[in-house]
Amino acid sequence: MQITEFHNQGQLNRYAASLVAEQIRSKPDCVLGLATGSSPLGTYKELVSLYQHGNLDFSHVITFNLDEYCGINYDNEQSYHFYMKQNLFAKINISSENTHIPDASAPNLDAECLRYEQSIHNAGGIDFQLLGIGHDGHIGFNEPCDHFPIKTHCVDLAASTIHANARFFPSIDQVPTKALTMGIGTIMKARKILLIAFGIDKQEILQQALNGKVTPLVPTSVLQLHSNVTVLYGK
Numbered sequence: 665m666q667i668t669e670f671h672n673q674g675q676l677n678r679y680a681a682s683l684v685a686e687q688i689r690s691k692p693d694c695v696l697g698l699a700t701g702s703s704p705l706g707t708y709k710e711l712v713s714l715y716q717h718g719n720l721d722f723s724h725v726i727t728f729n730l731d732e733y734c735g736i737n738y739d740n741e742q743s744y745h746f747y748m749k750q751n752l753f754a755k756i757n758i759s760s761e762n763t764h765i766p767d768a769s770a771p772n773l774d775a776e777c778l779r780y781e782q783s784i785h786n787a788g789g790i791d792f793q794l795l796g797i798g799h800d801g802h803i804g805f806n807e808p809c810d811h812f813p814i815k816t817h818c819v820d821l822a823a824s825t826i827h828a829n830a831r832f833f834p835s836i837d838q839v840p841t842k843a844l845t846m847g848i849g850t851i852m853k854a855r856k857i858l859l860i861a862f863g864i865d866k867q868e869i870l871q872q873a874l875n876g877k878v879t880p881l882v883p884t885s886v887l888q889l890h891s892n893v894t895v896l897y898g899k
């Protein structure tokens with residue numbers, strides 16, 4: 665693993681964006697795996713700025729998001745469909761048919777998970793996966809459990825995740841309790857992985873994930889078994 669500490673979040677964001685930009689320049693039709701949440705926001709801002717200054721072209725890029733909540737509409741500001749449109753897709757020259765997010769409103773969620781996994785496969789697999797880490801060590805919404813889920817699946821969110829997400833909703837009762845997420849196997853098949861973790865609150869779980877035992881109780885620890893992972897972190 666290539667692990668770099670940053671003392672400034674702006675520098676971390678610029679460096680993360682430069683790695684994504686390098687991937688796009690070296691393979692303009694690359695497949696990016698994208699995350700939501702607070703961790704990648706600064707990276708998306710930098711990518712938008714590169715595009716606006718004429719330094720990056722997304723016209724052939726294909727994206728697959730990690731996850732989406734069940735039970736909220738996509739015009740709800742907290743849905744990941746809304747987040748991606750607002751923070752990235754509407755601000756760059758990506759074509760909407762090249763962007764993919766699990767459809768958690770599908771009538772048959774198991775069929776949707778299979779369809780999503782197959783679309784990633786049909787696109788040639790993920791070249792570059794961007795990740796954040798949850799306070800409980802989750803990646804995507806793969807919560808701590810007794811095994812590493814392999815494929816895209818429907819998950820019950822952990823109480824700590826529901827609690828952490830409550831800051832974005834009017835009340836904790838409105839926080840979704842289920843989501844569709846790529847599996848650990850889906851993520852591990854990505855050819856390159858970039859994990860971003862900024863903030864004092866993330867440091868303990870990050871250290872466990874990077875230096876502790878590989879265990880599904882700390883899902884991010886599985887990245888120790890991947891051959892091309894970059895971690896950018898800071899307090």
Ligand code: F6R
Nearest residue numbers: 699700701702703796797798804
């Ligand atoms: C979001 C996702 C999650 C977040 C994680 C960290 O698509 O898959 O794993 O990356 O919950 O969230 P933040 O960055 O908000 O601390």
